[in-house]
Amino acid sequence: MFTREFVSILKCAGVESIRLPARSPNLNAFAERFVRTIKAECLDHLILVGERSLRRAVEEFCSHYHDERNHQGLENKLIEASFVPGGAGELNCRERLGGLLRYYHREAA
Template sequence: MFDEVFAAVGVTVMKTPPRTPRANCYAERWIRTVRAEYIDHYNGHRPHQSRGQRPPDQDRHVVVAMEGRIERHEILGGAINEYRRAA
């Protein structure tokens, strides 16, 4: 079904042979990068209710500054945005 969607917009679908990790190295690298960015966002920035709206990797005793300009940082090519105080 996905092949039909790609074919409709003129994209040629190439299937990788089984048990050939080097044949799909670009996709594997991209997937690894996406996973790493998501894990960093989930554990280092995203608030969790069970931790009082703090991320899992943040120390409870860290005081976050409430003054200053807020900057937006795109994660996963803009699919997720993080907001931080400017230094």
């Protein structure tokens, strides 16, 4: 059982918790994988000093996860690509959370 505050943070990130039958730990593998990913790639590397810093870290990670991170299950493509691939423009780097999360991209020519 999660605390009310933790559930509200997950809802802000677009993750909804659902009740599962007893002794069924592997029924929600997608949610388990997301929680494992956010812990390993983000939260384990930060010192959080309160709820506000946790919320900001989760929001930044979710933006990175949906807009900038390649996913193996999608043949290393982005979930929500906001650009046209290809081109020979200048290589740029977008950083989040003080450089913890980085995304390299080329501007359109």
